[in-house]
Amino acid sequence: MSTPEVFDPPPFAGRLSGHGGSHAVEVARHHGIDTMFTLSGGHVFPLYDGAVNPDPTMRLLDVRHEQTAVFAAEGIGKLTGRAGLAVVTAGPGVTNAVSGVATARFSGSPLILVGGRAPDSRWGQGLLQELDQPPLLDSVAKRAWTVHATEGIGAAMDEAVRTANGAHRGPVFLDVPMDRLYDQAETELKGAAERADRSPEPGRVAEAARLLGEAERPVLVFGSDVWLDGAARTALEAAEELGIPVITNGQGRGVLPGGHPLLANRARGAALGRADLVVVVGTPLDFRLGHGLFGGKDGAPPAKVVHVADSAEQVTDHMTPAAAVWGDLSAALRGIADAAAPTASARSWRQEITEAATAAAASDADVLASGDTPVHPARIYGELNRILDDDAVVIGDGGDFVSYAGKYVEPKHPGQWLDPGPFGCLGTAMGYSIAARLARPSSQVVTLMGDGAAGFSLMDVDTLVRHRLPVVMVCGNNGIWGLEKAPMQMLYGYDVAAELAPQTRYDEVVRALGGGGELVTDPGQIAPALRRAFDSGVPYMVNIATDPENVYPRKTMGV
Structure with missing residues (x-):
């Protein structure tokens, strides 16, 4: 499987009727969500009813701990590139889910978490599990908010899914009071929304290509967003055209299959330690990559860094890369590969790293x-x-x-x-x-x-x-x-x-x-x-x- 399955429906348009739970389920189904991961709770019964009546339209998969429901939904996001859905009851159901949401945020996994909430009609009276939950999720979700009108539940679900699936991907928390889920309503959604232009700036692509063309010991690093942004095939093609060593991490693993001659994971220390340029694509410059401090091994000078990200906010801000490119990763990689011409020294460097990786594998x-x-x-x-x-x-x-x-x-x-x-x-x-x-x-x-x-x-x-x-x-x-x-x-x-x-x-x-x-x-x-x-x-x-x-x-x- 070279890329996540392509499924990118427009915003929901149409009439919604019935209780709030059915509104949410119908919109989620429009966006390709076919499974609801959950642990039973009375605050969210209408969502279950919407999944199974009048005919089953969404699979209910119930677990023994809310963290498992969230990790299952996050796993769906990681495997398909499209948001999975977890539904948890109010109070401890939501607090049990927080670690899963944080994991999704750090991993850039698309995820929808819907939490039950004590009813609006008696809020402030010391109800069971009465807790203002969005503030708990604000720091780890792309967005967290409460829907206070039944007529707004469908639109909120539509926005939640599109937000989670949009670059940079991540988790969204939707908080729905119990009475608003149970209430009946009719509403019409128009579905009008413009798609953002994610084309990378040509000048930034050209500068990244120029640096790559001048490098004598370049390395490519492919991370999770290469997979999640649907750029895995382009990344493989670009790597093979450029002919330079590649290191993979996270869900970037497998972009170059095990055994590929350019895959340098088994010579990671030598490759990143002696590189003069590292092009990092689709992953942050965090502890897994030494915070972007490459080069310096065996007397080599520090390496220049080109950071290629799926969105501007993902470009590193703890250091100044030699070049930064953001936007659609397939377009960025295609542009860099088309414009760059690796040096003869880069070709001999590739052979050196290939031999080091082969020797390391043999030593295993x-x-x-x-x-x-x-x-x-x-x-x-x-x-x-x-x-x-x-x-x-x-x-x-x-x-x-x-x-x-x-x-x-x-x-x-x-x-x-x-x-x-x-x-x-x-x-x-x-x-x-x-x-x-x-x-x-x-x-x-x-x-x-x-x-x-x-x-x-x-x-x-x-x-x-x-x-x-x-x-x-x-x-x-x-x-x-x-x-x-x-x-x-x-x-x-x-x-x-x-x-x-x-x-x-x-x-x-x-x-x-x-x-x-x-x-x-x-x-x-x-x-x-x-x-x-x-x-x-x-x-x-x-x-x-x-x-x-x-x-x-x-x-x-x-x-």
């Missing part, structure tokens, strides 16, 4: 086949890579264990890798698993979680079972908080609050909830267990006891 052979007991985490990925189909969706929810996945698992196509993104919130596993199984019904779905992360969402295996959503779960069970234990030892010479019970039977939890699972302690049994999991047709946990001494090597605690 021993650790990927490690026979150590307890199991080395890398051995799990050595076995998993042999089993994964080219269209498999891989989900990471964890710290140390998932860091190994980032190193050793390379998707074959974009839109097949989900992780919590720069906000780093654990507990995404079950929500993303639900989303992946719905969005990619014929693909393998494998969720990788550390034993710490498993504690945040494992009860929602019940949701997978009830809704018949088979997913393979692989737990790297080392009995510690791996990201915390080693740094604390380094800082203080001791650690506290970093231990978990060794070999906890998370597989038995999954079995008790109706799925399947097994504990693996022998590295030779990893591959057979994974095959049983994929063949089972049920949610299945392969719980693998890994070595707590094999922590992922890091230069800093921030990456």
Whole structure:
């Protein structure tokens, strides 16, 4: 799959009648939303009624914790490029959803969260779960507001979806009082709205191309917005035409398929450390990219940076790039590739980085086949890579264990890798698993979680079972908080609050909830267990006891 499915309907136009919940559902359906992720609550019953009456028009998928509903909706946004919908009840339903909304904001994932609210008619009387909720979401949503008229619910939903789906994508919170949802109304929406012109400025494109044409050691970085903005195919074509090394992160992983000669992820340190120009496309210059401070390795001078973003507000403001381009990423990449002519030095640089990446991959052979007991985490990925189909969706929810996945698992196509993104919130596993199984019904779905992360969402295996959503779960069970234990030892010479019970039977939890699972302690049994999991047709946990001494090597605690 090279780009998200193209679906860009105009604003809703037409007559809406019935209660407020039916207005919201009809408009959401117009925008391609076919599933409502929720946890039952009386404040939002009319939305359920609108989904199932007079005929079912929207799938209801109920979960065991509101965070899972939001992560599922966010996962739909990540996988399709179009907003998913989560509906939660008032008060604690909304507060339980905040971390998922923050994750969507940091990841640029389109998301609609509709929250119930105590009724307007008795506001201020100490009602159940009476809370002014939009202020809680203001700092993490693109927009958060309350609709105080039933006649305005449809228009608000229309605006919410278009806002979430518009660059730069992100979450929107819509707060609807209970009585306004239940009330009946008729209204007419005209649907008039102009589409914004997202064409990048030609002069900025030309300057980026000029810098690229002068560079001797250029590197391209492709991030999540390359996928979400529908530019994955253009990015691949541009990279191949330019013939320079590429590093991918987030949902940019897979834009260049694993094994592509230009993919430099396995030589990331050398590429970014010795580059003289780094063109960063569709991702912020945050901690994952050393805040844009490239170059300087082996005596190299600091590298110039070109930042290409899907909207002006996404261009870095903590440093001044040598050039900045914003707008439609396909148009920006096409313009830069057409105008740039890499130097002969750039071609020899590409060969140098390709050889470094090839050598690094070859050096992995021993650790990927490690026979150590307890199991080395890398051995799990050595076995998993042999089993994964080219269209498999891989989900990471964890710290140390998932860091190994980032190193050793390379998707074959974009839109097949989900992780919590720069906000780093654990507990995404079950929500993303639900989303992946719905969005990619014929693909393998494998969720990788550390034993710490498993504690945040494992009860929602019940949701997978009830809704018949088979997913393979692989737990790297080392009995510690791996990201915390080693740094604390380094800082203080001791650690506290970093231990978990060794070999906890998370597989038995999954079995008790109706799925399947097994504990693996022998590295030779990893591959057979994974095959049983994929063949089972049920949610299945392969719980693998890994070595707590094999922590992922890091230069800093921030990456």
